[in-house]
Amino acid sequence: MSKNAGTDGMDLLNTWREWFIQNERAWSEELTGMMKQNAVAQTIGKEINAALYGQEMLTQGMAASLAMFNMPTRDDILALGERLGRLEDSVARQEASLVRLQNSALAGSHAPQRTRKADAISAEHGGTADPNAAQ
Amino acid sequence: MPPSSKTHPGDNGASVGVMDSHRGRLAALEEEMVRETAVTPKELIYARGTLRLYHYLPQTPDVFRIPILLVMSLVSKPYIFDLTPGQSLVEYLVRAGFDVYLVDWGVPRLEHRGLGVDDYVADLIPDCIAKIQAQSGVMDVNILGYCLGGIFATLYAALNPTGPLSSLLLIATPINSLGMEMQRKLLTTDGLDPDLIVDKLGNVPPAMIEAAFQMLRPLQKASGQFVLINKMDDPAFIKATLRISRWGADALPFPGRAFLQLAHDFIMENRIVTGDFEIRGKKVDLREISVPVLHIVAQHDHVVPSAASGDLVRLVGSGDKEEWVIKGGHVSLIAGVAAVTKTWPRLVSWLAPRSI
Numbered sequence: 001m002s003k004n005a006g007t008d009g010m011d012l013l014n015t016w017r018e019w020f021i022q023n024e025r026a027w028s029e030e031l032t033g034m035m036k037q038n039a040v041a042q043t044i045g046k047e048i049n050a051a052l053y054g055q056e057m058l059t060q061g062m063a064a065s066l067a068m069f070n071m072p073t074r075d076d077i078l079a080l081g082e083r084l085g086r087l088e089d090s091v092a093r094q095e096a097s098l099v100r101l102q103n104s105a106l107a108g109s110h111a112p113q114r115t116r117k118a119d120a121i122s123a124e125h126g127g128t129a130d131p132n133a134a135q
Numbered sequence: 136m137p138p139s140s141k142t143h144p145g146d147n148g149a150s151v152g153v154m155d156s157h158r159g160r161l162a163a164l165e166e167e168m169v170r171e172t173a174v175t176p177k178e179l180i181y182a183r184g185t186l187r188l189y190h191y192l193p194q195t196p197d198v199f200r201i202p203i204l205l206v207m208s209l210v211s212k213p214y215i216f217d218l219t220p221g222q223s224l225v226e227y228l229v230r231a232g233f234d235v236y237l238v239d240w241g242v243p244r245l246e247h248r249g250l251g252v253d254d255y256v257a258d259l260i261p262d263c264i265a266k267i268q269a270q271s272g273v274m275d276v277n278i279l280g281y282c283l284g285g286i287f288a289t290l291y292a293a294l295n296p297t298g299p300l301s302s303l304l305l306i307a308t309p310i311n312s313l314g315m316e317m318q319r320k321l322l323t324t325d326g327l328d329p330d331l332i333v334d335k336l337g338n339v340p341p342a343m344i345e346a347a348f349q350m351l352r353p354l355q356k357a358s359g360q361f362v363l364i365n366k367m368d369d370p371a372f373i374k375a376t377l378r379i380s381r382w383g384a385d386a387l388p389f390p391g392r393a394f395l396q397l398a399h400d401f402i403m404e405n406r407i408v409t410g411d412f413e414i415r416g417k418k419v420d421l422r423e424i425s426v427p428v429l430h431i432v433a434q435h436d437h438v439v440p441s442a443a444s445g446d447l448v449r450l451v452g453s454g455d456k457e458e459w460v461i462k463g464g465h466v467s468l469i470a471g472v473a474a475v476t477k478t479w480p481r482l483v484s485w486l487a488p489r490s491i
Contacts, residue, residue, distance in 0.1 A: 017361035024358035028437075031353045036316050038324045044350075045326020052335045078245065085185070085244045092182035099178045103270070112193045114200040114273065116232040118487040 157367055161377075164370065168378055173214040175226045177237075181266045185241025188263050190270060191225055195232040199490035201275045201301050202234040202267055206260065208283035210344045210389050213239045215382050216281075218470045222375065227479045233490065234271060238263050240387075248337040248391035253414045255393065256290045264299055275301040277490060281469060282307050282439065283397075285430075286407070289447070292424045294414055302427040302489040304482070305447065307439045307465050310421075312405045314442025317351055322403050329398040339389035348383070352437045356380075379466055408446065421447075427455035429485050431468065431478065438465040457485075 034040055063073045072080075181188035205225070207213035216237060217225040228235050238260070243250065264276050276299050280288030285308025292303050309315060321327045332339055349356060359380055366372045406412035412419045428451050432444045441460070448458040461478055463471055468478065 014365055017365050021358050021361055021365075024354045028352045028354045032317060032351065035350065036320050038320065041320035042324040042326035045321050045324065045328070049326075049328050049331055052331055056335055082244045082246065085242065089182065089184060092179060092187055096179045096182045099180055112195065113197045114234070116195070116197045116199045116491070118491060121231055121483055121487040
């Protein structure tokens with residue numbers, strides 16, 4: 001019995017989720033319509049502005065406490081990310097140089113000819129240039 | 136009394152077990168997806184700062200003469216172009232015999248907050264094109280731009296009417312900010328201060344970008360989760376859906392200066408349409424574009440609504456220009472199932488005669 005009850009519960013949830021999915025677009029449009037009202041858009045914008053000041057104050061406030069416990073601050077972590085990013089860039093430049101060296105050593109011997117014609121597409125892909133074909 | 140987990144503790148235990156099992160399967164799927172993403176063979180031919188220029192290795196005995204450069208938005212990762220085998224625009228183009236290059240703008244760091252739209256349009260894109268010319272030995276190039284990448288490609292085309300551009304292919308590219316109501320409202324109602332964001336943070340963080348996208352369709356994420364739960368027995372569907380939602384959540388920081396230029400000059404003042412948008416002191420006139428232009432837009436695009444994208448083809452000066460309206464949304468346009476079976480074959484048929 002408990003198994004049936006569980007399955008029924010799942011079915012009900014499935015049905016509820018399906019109902020939500022079917023109506024989501026309309027509800028989202030209602031919500032965005034509301035957010036597009038001047039007063040609402042202005043309030044959202046001001047909330048974001050306030051959150052920026054809040055985050056700045058929090059970051060500054062935390063920095064002293066973290067330093068006291070000899071722990072890295074947000075700025076320390078960001079600086080580490082910046083250094084890692086620069087290392088990645090440097091490795092990528094080396095990789096690109098090696099690829100260019102390899103390609104120039106092969107002197108284009110492995111490159112395919114640039115002779116392909118448009119009719120190769122219709123022959124191989126069955127494509128069509130008619131813009132209404134897929135409508 | 137209706138059945139509930141409180142009245143049937145045994146059932147509660149069973150459902151927890153089911154949820155654990157679902158979580159385990161999702162984690163395994165996630166690992167598989169990572170392995171299967173962006174796997175079309177490529178080589179890195181140029182790196183500058185965070186920029187990477189990739190060349191996809193040809194897979195046909197011969198290729199079309201003119202190479203194509205794919206230009207992605209700044210705030211999304213370019214692997215949407217090469218999502219997974221069978222669902223990859225790059226793979227499709229390479230197999231059709233195109234010589235494909237892709238510019239990955241990378242993840243900007245605080246030191247890149249000074250990068251502006253002019254740097255991308257007047258410096259980085261031309262630099263990539265020069266590298267492609269050197270690699271391919273061909274002076275002409277086609278460009279495909281997606282979303283914000285499409286704006287950059289359009290601005291580049293307008294600034295270089297006698298340049299190497301052979302044709303311009305745009306996907307879901309906003310051009311008329313009057314059609315981007317939500318963004319305009321946020322920025323023009325004396326609420327959100329874009330300068331404050333850049334002043335405090337340097338670059339606009341990815342979480343803020345993702346939140347901005349979610350505001351455009353607030354309940355879509357919840358709906359997506361429910362779709363997944365209801366389709367747990369269909370791993371192929373789950374993977375296809377998760378791939379796209381994973382990409383959507385994988386936003387990039389927006390370089391501060393570029394964000395400000397677009398917020399002020401594009402969104403608030405609509406300068407691309409009025410002809411007053413400036414790149415390094417030169418006004419951009421879309422009527423200068425004379426190469427063939429194709430713009431593919433989605434019928435139900437909540438990110439770039441047709442009111443924002445629909446004027447592009449009208450504004451460019453080209454004689455050979457088309458707009459295709461495809462059923463679907465902003466992302467399904469480029470990586471959905473219908474894209475694979477319908478949009479890409481048509482796209483390739485348009486591009487092929489313009490690539491010889």
